[in-house]
Amino acid sequence: MNKIGFDNKKYVELQSKNIAKRVSKFSKLYLEFGGKLFDDYHASRVLPGFEPDSKIKMLLNIKDKVEIMLVISADDIERNKIRSDLGITYSQDLMRLIDAFELVGLEIGGVVITHYNKQANAQKLRKKLEKSNIKVAYHYIIENYPNDIDTVLSKDGFGKNEYIQTTKDIVVVTAPGPGSGKMATCLSQMYHDNLNGIKSGYAKFETFPIWDLPLNHPVQLAYEAATVDLSDVNMIDPFHLESYKKIAVNYNRDVEIFPVLNELLIKILGKQVYKSPTDMGVNTISKCIVNDDAVCAAAKEEIIRRYYKTLVDFRKDEAIEDQVTKLENIMKKAQIDPQSRSVAVRANELAASTKQPVVAIEYDGQIITGKTSKLMGASSAAILNAAKVAAGLEDEELLAPSIIEPIQVLKTNYLHGNNPRLHTDEVLVALAIGSNTDERCAKALEALEKLKGCEVHSSVILSPVDINTFKKLGMNLTMDPIYQTKKLYHK
DSSP states (O other): OOOOBOOOOHHHHHHHHHHHHHHHHHSEEEEEEEEEOOOOOOHHHEEEEEEEEHHHHHHHHTGGGEEEEEEEEEHHTTTTOOOOTTTTEEHHHHHHHHHHHHHOOOOOEEEEEEEOOOOOHHHHHHHHHHHHTTTEEEEEOOTTTTTTHHHHHHHTTTGGGGOOOOOSEEEEOOSSSSSSHHHHHHHHHHHHHHTTTOOEEEEEEESSSSSTTTTTTTTHHHHHHHHHHOOOOOOEEEEHHHSSSSOOOEEEEEEEHHHHHHHHHHHHHHSSSSSSSHEEOOOOGGGSSSSSSHHHHHHHHHHHHHHHHHHHHHHHTTTTTHHHHHHHHHHHHOOGGGGGGGOOOOOOOOHHHHOOOOOEEEEETTEEEOOOOOOBBBHHHHHHHHHHHHHTTSSOOOOOOHHHHHHHHIIIISOOOOOOOSSSHHHHHHHHHHHHTTTHHHHHHGGGGGGGGEEEESSSSHHHHHHHHHHHTTTTEEOOOOOSOOOOOOO
């Protein structure tokens, strides 16, 4: 497990101060949030010590000044786009986020549905949201956006978008995922604010890339690895270099759009506010890194995890070969390869010798394995074995066949399943039941919390049930792009 490399408390303090400075320049600030607000697990993995909900904690410190505007693309609604880390659609995640914001006391200013072109599912979502008294606006496709600035800033551009009137000093603009149209939403709102006599401004709450870290720092490369499906590339910000004679790292999309964005902002605000895309960002992460070696090691682990994930996605026809090649190039830059992941090496070595699927878990410097047996799958065996080690128990049978076999009978005879082996969720339920009468089971159950953050690798593609269990336990799972069977249909 990773050493602490990041001071989260300092980050919350510094980032809050910098947001306050930015707000003071405008009567209202549209603050676009890059990355996830509630559950930024990528940041917590590559910056050990970063808390996944630190951004929310920051906003709660100033919640009286904040309202939330959520953005979702009508195209993503229509095709039921899935948020891969949660396994739910963008529409479902939008509603999950609304509930989460309201639960912590943050006001919902409204929802903007972008790229609207009379999509039926977008219309259904609007009706559903409005029944809950949530304001909804349609934003339309603007021809030649953003390059035809005269059209964009006219009644045929932003002028035809519906406008959400906001009341707070800071409007946080966020979305279920990338490509939703957050920046265009901010600009459209600013355009309408200006028509209503409100001089609002724009800034980005940046997480990655980090502007004042070297271009090929492992944390920067881990961001490229995480966004390989978007073709994001880190690069030196040429506008920042020209204006300040100082190197700053940004990414291709912001650099490419900046000349047009800058002109739009000048026309809306009547003056130049930013000289570079880096100027737009609020990012104090580098000042909060307290152990660069720990951060580099964690980032390299993340790059390899992304590589394995993309291999599996490619096997499932959910990624293209070019993405795999890009990740191989990123690994070369980081001076690592798949063999750098010791837990994967061990799982594959044992799988090759036993001719059976193997799951390996790295805990406290040692690698614990689990193999497929008649009673349970490799994932179930590995979790039980790791829990025993974490609980300080002897390497002996924890769940007797007399406990497992009735569950197998239920699965096959009464639920008519084909696989009698216990999945991870079933094994953990059995462990919980056993904890009532067996002290060893109780100790193993309590030790599950210690497995959070552990590295895990499977020699085969796991079932959704097992994948989900590892996620719930907070373990970092990778898999080889191999199915256990040669079937064409896999559940």
